[in-house]
Amino acid sequence: MTDRAAGKGCRGTDGTRFNFTRRQLLKGALGIASSAGLAGLSGLSYAAALTKEERDKMTPDEVLVSLQAGNQRFRTGKMEDHDFLAQKRASARGQYPAAAIVSCIDSRTPAEILLDQGLGEVFNARVAGNICNDDILGSLEFACAAAGSKAILVMGHTSCGAVKGAIDGVELGNLTGLLNHIEPAIEATEYEGDRSSKNAEFVNMVAITNVRRAVDDIRQRSQVLSEMEKEGKIKIAGALYHLDDGRLEMLG
Ligand SMILES: [Zn+2]
Numbered sequence: 001m002t003d004r005a006a007g008k009g010c011r012g013t014d015g016t017r018f019n020f021t022r023r024q025l026l027k028g029a030l031g032i033a034s035s036a037g038l039a040g041l042s043g044l045s046y047a048a049a050l051t052k053e054e055r056d057k058m059t060p061d062e063v064l065v066s067l068q069a070g071n072q073r074f075r076t077g078k079m080e081d082h083d084f085l086a087q088k089r090a091s092a093r094g095q096y097p098a099a100a101i102v103s104c105i106d107s108r109t110p111a112e113i114l115l116d117q118g119l120g121e122v123f124n125a126r127v128a129g130n131i132c133n134d135d136i137l138g139s140l141e142f143a144c145a146a147a148g149s150k151a152i153l154v155m156g157h158t159s160c161g162a163v164k165g166a167i168d169g170v171e172l173g174n175l176t177g178l179l180n181h182i183e184p185a186i187e188a189t190e191y192e193g194d195r196s197s198k199n200a201e202f203v204n205m206v207a208i209t210n211v212r213r214a215v216d217d218i219r220q221r222s223q224v225l226s227e228m229e230k231e232g233k234i235k236i237a238g239a240l241y242h243l244d245d246g247r248l249e250m251l252g
Contacts, residue, residue, distance in 0.1 A: 048086060048087060048090040049087045049090045049091035049095070049096075049118060049119055049120030049121060050096050050097065050098060050120060050121050051096060052094070052096045052148075054096075055096040055097070055098045055148065055150070056096075056148065058098055058150060059150070060150045060151045060232070060233070060234050060235035061235060063098045063099050063149075063150045063151040063235075064099075064151050064153065064235060064237055064250075066098070067099060067115045067117075067122075067151075067153060067248075068248060068250065070114075070115040070116035070117055071114060071115050071116070071246070071247070071248040073116045074113065074114055074115065074116045074246060075245065075246035075247060079116045080116060080118075082118045082119075084118065084119055087118045087119035087120060088119055090120070091119055091120030095120045095147070096120070096147075096148065097120060097121055097122050097123050097143065097147065097149050098121060098122065098149060098150055098151065099121075099122045099123070099149055099150065099151045099152070099153060100122070100123040100124075100125070100139075100140050100143035100144060100149045100151070100152050100153075101115075101122055101123065101124045101125070101152075101153045101154075101155055102125045102126075102127070102130050102132060102136060102140070102152070102153070102154045102155065102214065103124060103125070103126050103130050103154075103155040103156075103157075103241075104126065104127070104128060104129060104130045104155075104156065104157055104160055104162060105126045105127060105128050106157060106160065106161065108157075108243055109155070109157045109241055109243075110124075111124050111126075111153075111155060112124060114241060114246065114248065115248070123139070123143040123147070123149060125139045125140070127178070128161075128162040128175070128178055129156075129160060129162030129163060129166070129178065129179070129181065129182045129210065130154055130155060130156050130210070130211065130214060131178065131181035131182060131210070131214060132154070132181075132214045132217040132218055132221075133181065134221075137217075137218065137221055137222045137225075140152055140218065140222065140225060141222060141224045141225060144224075144225060144228055144233075144234050145224050145225070145228065149234070150233070150234055150235070151234060151235050151236075151237065152218060152225070152234060152235070152236045152237070153237050153238070153239055154211050154214045154215050154218070154236075154237070154238045154239070155211075155238075155239050155240075155241055155248070156207040156208065156210055156211040156214075156238070156239070156240050156241070157207065157240065157241040157242070157243060158200070158203075158204045158207065158240065158241070158242050158243050158244070159200065159203065159204070159243055160203065160207050162178070162179065162182060163182060163185075163197075163203055163206050163207045163210060164197035164203055165179050165197075166179040166180075166182035166183055166185075166186060166206075167186055167195070167196065167197040167202075167203065167206065168197050182206075182210055184213065185206050185209040185210035185213050186206050186209075188209050188213065189202070189205050189206045189209045191205055204240070207240060208240055208251060211238040211239070211240060211251055212238055212251060214238065215236055215237070215238045218236055219236060237250065237251075238250075238251040239251055
């Protein structure tokens with residue numbers, strides 16, 4: 001048992017409450033995040049950032065489930081009472097994020113808020129249309145191979161402006177090249193109806209294809225990450241965030 005787990009060496013009195021919260025979170029994660037089980041977390045202080053020991057003992061599946069549990073808290077208005085100043089103090093000299101997320105720059109999709117995560121708990125690479133270019137792949141390799149994260153989540157979202165722009169063939173400075181990364185997802189999306197950006201159903205289907213392609217890109221273009229996944233050290237997953245009801249839909 002670590003000093004922190006024993007309630008020693010924590011900053012202030014919040015450590016005890018943190019331990020309870022984290023234990024409950026893990027319990028909730030292992031128990032597939034029933035909303036009833038997680039309801040008990042609301043109102044508790046979430047004082048410190050993840051420690052190395054806490055992060056390292058989680059499996060990749062548990063990390064992904066904990067992100068889903070965080071989204072469940074967010075969408076039901078039962079977010080944890082994050083003490084960001086305490087988390088800042090706890091993480092200033094080191095960070096042990098459990099997950100690396102690739103998400104869109106859309107102002108409505110900040111992953112840390114949507115997944116109810118605190119400071120020092122997730123890496124988040126944000127780029128329009130959540131595409132995976134070489135620099136994003138390098139960032140993910142840093143997150144997992146160098147910094148020890150256990151899971152990668154590519155998170156697209158409904159009504160994505162970048163996806164609409166790609167469908168419309170928008171050309172604008174450097175944005176043109178970025179949207180070219182999304183273009184193959186349009187062609188790969190089988191849809192018989194109106195294939196325009198005005199059709200929300202088609203836009204969201206392309207967004208899903210785009211997420212799946214990004215997941216494939218990570219596996220095919222990063223030998224580092226694909227080997228880590230084959231060895232069971234990490235898991236790579238995709239999801240679609242729904243702007244209307246705040247739901248994170250995992251994509252199998
Ligand atoms: Zn977007």
